[in-house]
Amino acid sequence: MENLLKELKKIVPFKETTDVGDLVLVVVEETEMAGYALVTGIERDYTRKDEWWEVHMQLLSVPPQPLVWKLRTEQFTGQETFTMGGKGRFVKAVHFETGKGKTEEALPAKDEGSTKKKGGLRLIK
DSSP states (O other), X not given: OHHHHHHHHHHSOBOSSOOTTXXXXXXXXXXXXXXXXXXXXXXXXXXXXXXXXXEEEXXXXXXXXXXXXXXXXXXXXXXXXXXXXXXXXXXEEBOOOOOHHHHHHHSOOOOTTSOOOOOSOOOOO
């Protein structure tokens, strides 16, 4: 598992935090399976004395599968691996580039004095 994670950290741009709406990479040790899940909710688990969280995810498979894992912050932010059912697991949010800066730079500057274009639709009586 350690070697797999070292290789993944070289090629996947991970985030330091995990929030609702993030895509996380989920790795299962025994099968060395890696897949993505969408974080749909993070709620405090008050049934435990220590700080644990119910992390709600949709595994991005066909069909999508809902998951709820009870994890500590260090576990769902990729700071440490953990086991479930005797199998090592790793979860960490992935950072995706939006490309906004590159797109904005590539576009020509808008001319404030230019005439406005009319919409493509027109009213026919």
